Amino acid sequence: MILSPLPERPAVSYVMPVLNEEGFLEAAVRTILAQEYQGEKEIVLALGPSRDRSSEIAKKIAAEDHRVRLVENPARDIPAGLNLAIAASKHPVVIRVDAHSELTPDYTSLGVSALRETGAANVGGIMRAAGRSPVQRAIARGYNSPYGLGGGAYHGDGTPGAAESAYLGIFRREALDAVGGYDPAILRGEDWELNLRIRRAGGIVWFAPALQVTYWPRASLSDLRKQFFATGTWRAVLVRKYGRANPWRFFAPGALVVFLALSLVALVLLSVGALPWASWWSLLLLPLAGYVAGIVFATIRIREQRGVADRILTAVTLITMHVSWGTGFLRGITLGGGRVVDRSRA
Structure with a gap:
């Protein structure tokens, strides 16, 4: 992939899909408008059929600032919305942003510098x-x-370098055009899939840890479960589609759920006397015992916890993440993605 030279301060287009984000949308847009970047800026919001005040808030912001423009996304899905926003934008650098995310003031300037210095897509x-x-x-x-x-x-610290994927993303428009943008058929994991096609086309995906984004996750375990089930389902779709191009970690939660299920079945049968404890059947309890030990170890190691209540919440959160992702993965690997979507924001 050959990209043309990028000027020092190219104009940038921020694109954001919006669906039921009334509690986050205005703050997210304000952090974009407050970017300490001297180049020309525009924001394109792709409005899905929200059931809250998101569209009203977006229209108010657009009326107050000419740099904010709106497009309709009747399909509601994130990849479709991103493609519509990208098509409506005009600048050579396209920056994906999320209503649940807030950018540091230097995010754009650091990202553009990284594009220029590395030649990344x-x-x-x-x-x-x-x-x-x-x-x-x-x-x-x-x-x-x-x-x-x-x-x-991007979930932790690291050193700058070529990467498998990128959180959100600061793109060269030429690269997006070259690979055809987001695949509207991939309803979750669309970032990883797009970056795979960019890399296969010869483009560089670059990790720059100086770029910092605050992300506000789901606020309930029920919503977390819905989100991670959908994510696991669509990771399995990517495995079905791209095979060995997927990293091994995609398979881990699904395998965990299978082994935990075997352990729980064995525990029930041993407890009711259907199987003898003094036999090799008891070895089937090892995955469950190992997982419980792992959760205990993790809750001890994870920082920023205050007391027993926090540690219990941490343990329940980790189990919800792992099991929801894993069951979703098993659903996707056997039945495909279908119309499984993240309903946690509905």
Whole structure:
């Protein structure tokens, strides 16, 4: 992928899909408008069929600032909304933003500098999850810990370098055009899938840890479960579609759920006397025992906890993440994605 030279301060287009985000939308847009970047800026919001005041808030912001423009996203899905916003935008650098995220003031300037210095097609930084309520803070701890999500460099600290994917993303428009943008058929995991196609086309995806984004995760365990079930389902779709291009960690939660299910069945049969304890059948309890030990170890190691209640919430959060993701993965690997979507914001 050959990209043209980028000027020192290219004009940038921020694109954001919006659906039921009345509690976050205005703050997210304000952090964009407050970016300490001297180049020309525009924001395009793709409005899905929200059931709250999101569209009203977006129209108010657009009326107050000519740099904010709106497009309709009747399909409601994130990839479709992103493609519509990108098509309506005009500048050579496209910056994906999320209504649940807040950018640091230097995010754009640092990202554009990284694009110019590395020749990358896409640059991303670190996602720092934060919370206000005890449950949301526990979920944030799960996001920020390798014991929760693990894997991607953008969930923790690291050194700059070529990466598998990027959180959100600061893109060269040429790269997006070259690969055809987001795949509207991939309803979750669309970032990883797009970055895979960019890398296969010869583009560089670059991790720049100097880029910092605050992310406000779901605030209830029920919403977290819905989100992670959908995420696991669509990760399985990516496994079905791209096979060995997927990292091994995509398979771990699904395998965990299978082994935990075997352990629980064995525990019931042993407890009722259907199987003898003094036999090799008792070895089937090892996955369950190992997982419980792992959760205890993780809750001891994870920082920013205050007392027993926080540790219990952390443990429940980790289990919800792992089991929801894993069951979703098993659903997706056997039945495909279908119309499984994240209903946690509905």
